[in-house]
Structure formats: structure tokens, C-alpha cells
Amino acid sequence: MGNMVGIQHSSSGEKDFVEVLGLKEEIEKIQSTIADFEMGKKLNIAIVAEPLKGKTTLSSEIERINLNRAAKITFSKIVKNKNEISLPDDAKKIVILDNCHFLYMRKPGGFDIFYEFLDMISSQNRIFVTTWNIYSWKYLNEAFGLGKYFPVQIFIPAFEKENIRLFILKKYEKDEIKFAKDEESEEKPFFYIIKYPVELASLGKKIFISAPKINISYLRNRFLKKQKIEAAEDQVFEKLYLESNGNPGIALRIWDLGLDYPRIKPKNIGIFSYEVDLEYEEAFTLNLILSYQSLKKSEITEIMGSMMSVDRILYQLLSQELILKDENDSYRVRPEALSSITTYMEKLRLVW
Numbered sequence: 001m002g003n004m005v006g007i008q009h010s011s012s013g014e015k016d017f018v019e020v021l022g023l024k025e026e027i028e029k030i031q032s033t034i035a036d037f038e039m040g041k042k043l044n045i046a047i048v049a050e051p052l053k054g055k056t057t058l059s060s061e062i063e064r065i066n067l068n069r070a071a072k073i074t075f076s077k078i079v080k081n082k083n084e085i086s087l088p089d090d091a092k093k094i095v096i097l098d099n100c101h102f103l104y105m106r107k108p109g110g111f112d113i114f115y116e117f118l119d120m121i122s123s124q125n126r127i128f129v130t131t132w133n134i135y136s137w138k139y140l141n142e143a144f145g146l147g148k149y150f151p152v153q154i155f156i157p158a159f160e161k162e163n164i165r166l167f168i169l170k171k172y173e174k175d176e177i178k179f180a181k182d183e184e185s186e187e188k189p190f191f192y193i194i195k196y197p198v199e200l201a202s203l204g205k206k207i208f209i210s211a212p213k214i215n216i217s218y219l220r221n222r223f224l225k226k227q228k229i230e231a232a233e234d235q236v237f238e239k240l241y242l243e244s245n246g247n248p249g250i251a252l253r254i255w256d257l258g259l260d261y262p263r264i265k266p267k268n269i270g271i272f273s274y275e276v277d278l279e280y281e282e283a284f285t286l287n288l289i290l291s292y293q294s295l296k297k298s299e300i301t302e303i304m305g306s307m308m309s310v311d312r313i314l315y316q317l318l319s320q321e322l323i324l325k326d327e328n329d330s331y332r333v334r335p336e337a338l339s340s341i342t343t344y345m346e347k348l349r350l351v352w
Contacts, residue, residue, distance in 0.1 A: 022163050023058060026154050030062055030129065033152045034094060037127040044121055046150035047131045050342075051293050052249020052335055053156050055131040059098050062129055070094035070129075075102040077330075078292070078299050082116045087124070096129045101136035101292055107303050114140075118149060135291040135351045158246025165237045167248045168255050177259075179232040182267040235266035243272060245339060253335040274322065274340035285313045286333075287350040289323055290341060294330040 033043050049055040056074075063072045071092040079085060079102050087095065104114040121128045130150065132140075140146040147153060159167065169177065244251035258268035278286065281304070288303060289295050301310045314331065317323045322341060324334050333341055345351040 022159070023156070026058070026156070027061065027065070029152065030154065031065065034066065034127060042127055043151045044127060044149060045129045045152040045154065046137070047129070047154045047156065048134050048137045049156035050134050050247065051290070051333060051338065053247050054249070055156060056098055058156065059096050059129065059131050063096050066094050070096055072096040072098065074098040075100065077296065078102050078105050079113050082113055085113065085117055085120060087120070087126070091126070093126050094129065095126050098131045099293070100130045101133040104140065105303060106288065110303070121149060133291055133293050138352060139291065159248050159251070160246065161237060161241040164241050164244070164246070164248060164251050168240070168252060176262055178263045179236060180263055180265050181232045182265050232266060236264055236269055239266060239269040243269065247338070250335045250338060257336070270336070272336040272340070274320070274337050276320070276322065276340055276344040278316070281309065282313050282316050283345070283348055283350060285310070286317055286322060286341065287345055289331050290333050290345065290351070294326065294332045296330050300331070
């Protein structure tokens with residue numbers, strides 16, 4: 001099956017319900033580990049994925065399943081005060097910590113909170129369910145052996161194509177979106193007259209004879225409309241699947257860019273390939289944004305050092321359309337550029 005948790009709304013007017021689109025085995029593994037904890041066996045859990053792949057949604061589903069016995073904390077920026085990770089003595093026994101890649105700052109002296117965190121999860125009689133950006137996870141595992149603290153590791157796999165379709169269409173009513181073929185031949189009527197050229201050797205010239213013509217394309221469009229729409233829909237989701245590499249967040253972004261509501265055509269699903277060519281400081285900054293998923297300029301400056309240099313670097317990354325600035329004034333990797341960026345970073349050995 002596919003690999004994502006999604007919210008589905010009932011069309012019968014009954015209470016909204018949650019339907020899991022894939023990840024059934026992963027959820028069962030997490031719930032089994034929680035059950036083992038309640039029997040006295042503690043194994044902390046790490047949910048790991050690339051940006052936009054669904055780790056926050058999965059952690060929210062785990063919170064929903066364990067609603068009366070779990071507490072969730074979400075980090076939205078680099079944590080600098082250890083009080084932000086301190087838990088009261090009466091805190092619930094299942095602790096869900098979302099976006100744990102904000103628990104360190106990649107600079108000398110920037111790991112105090114991270115050490116406090118490792119001490120907390122090792123010493124407390126609680127089970128910790130955590131989520132991590134995959135690039136931060138790999139770095140921290142290489143540098144500090146992070147995986148040893150989380151014997152149960154859930155790496156969110158790619159969506160299958162059909163689940164991309166379910167994930168995209170779940171927010172629309174049935175038949176709300178109109179899928180159209182790239183080329184439609186309905187300009188001419190069902191029946192029309194054309195002129196055929198005929199060579200008359202005896203006269204040594206060409207004449208034109210009128211003849212009736214049936215518009216086959218019109219007939220196809222009229223009588224095979226359902227098949228045409230289905231073919232266009234299949235093409236749209238095939239392209240979304242390939243362009244997103246099965247990442248639902250990226251698929252949604254590409255869908256939104258191509259949608260001319262309520263109409264969409266296969267040709268509107270863009271093909272995104274970026275020629276990335278950066279100086280080392282620019283590449284390192286882009287790697288930071290990739291690893292943290294979102295960073296404010298002040299956080300980048302604290303890691304990098306020079307305000308003037310950071311301004312120039314961010315300008316270069318923005319002008320090459322590799323990053324964007326969101327409504328919270330944080331910088332993020334442009335979703336449709338993620339594949340090109342990670343390929344480039346792998347070549348530089350900044351990610352692996």
C-alpha cells in the first residue's frame with residue numbers, strides 16, 4: 001500500500017473520521033512498542049523522513065490513537081532553553097516530540113540542549129516517540145550515534161501512485177475537479193464538408209470536389225467522454241507521482257502550481273529540474289535549511305557568523321529559486337526543487 005496518514009471526511013454528514021492511507025504496518029509497530037513499554041520494556045521510537053513526507057501527520061495519528069495517555073510537544077525553531085524540553089513530574093508516560101532536528105545548533109557549543117535531551121530520554125521512565133528530518137538524523141547519527149537511543153526506527157517510505165491520488169483528492173468533493181486532455185478536437189461540428197483535390201489529366205489541371213466528413217474526434221469526445229476523462233486523470237497522477245518521487249507534500253505543491261481551478265490538464269503538471277551551481281558557503285547554508293526544514297535569518301546568522309554574508313547568500317538562493325520565504329519569515333527549500341537540491345548535495349557529500 002501507500003505511505004501516508006490522511007484525514008478523510010465522511011460524505012454522509014456523520015462525524016469526521018480518520019482514514020490511514022498506508023503506514024498500517026508502521027503504526028502497528030509503534031503501537032506494539034508502546035504496548036511493550038506498558039509491560040515493562042522501554043524502546044524509544046524515531047520517525048524519520050525527508051521534508052514534506054508526513055512525519056508530523058504520522059505523529060499526530062499516534063497522538064490521536066493514544067489520546068488520553070500521550071502528550072505531544074512540537075518544536076518550531078531551534079531550541080535554546082532547556083526548559084523547553086523539561087517535563088513535569090506528572091507528565092504522561094507517552095511523550096511525542098515533533099521536529100527534534102531543532103534540538104541542536106550546528107556550530108561549536110551548539111549541542112548543550114541536544115545532550116540534555118539525550119540524558120532526559122535515557123533516564124526517565126517514559127517512552128519517547130520522536131520525529132526527525134532525515135538529513136539531520138543521518139548527521140547526528142554519524143556524529144553522536146543517535147540511533148542507539150532509538151532502537152525502533154520508522155523510515156517513512158514513498159507513497160504509491162494510487163495513494164497520491166487519494167491524498168490529493170480527499171480535500172475536494174466528488175467530481176469537483178475537472179480533468180481534461182491536453183488537446184481537444186471539438187472545434188468542428190459532428191458533420192461538415194471538405195474539398196478534396198482531384199487531378200484531371202485531360203484538362204491538365206486540378207479541381208476540388210466537395211465531400212462530407214465526419215468529425216471522429218468529436219464522436220470520441222461525445223461518446224467516449226468518460227474514458228477520456230479517466231485517461232487524463234491517470235496521466236495527471238502518473239506525472240505527479242514521478243515528479244514527486246512519491247513524496248505527498250511535493251505532489252500537493254506541484255498539483256497546486258498546475259491547477260486552474262476546477263480544471264487541470266496533464267501538460268499543466270510541470271517538470272522541475274534545477275541546475276544548481278553554488279559557492280561552498282551558499283551550498284552549506286542551503287544544506288542547513290534542508291536539514292532543519294525551516295530557519296529564520298537570525299538562526300542562520302548565528303550558525304554562519306556574518307550578517308552581510310548571510311544576506312548575500314540568501315539573495316543568491318532566492319534568485320535561483322532554490323528556497324522560498326514563508327509567512328513566518330522562515331526560509332525553506334522550494335518543494336519542487338527538493339530532488340535537484342538533494343542530488344547536488346549528495347555530490348558535494350554534504351548529505352548522504
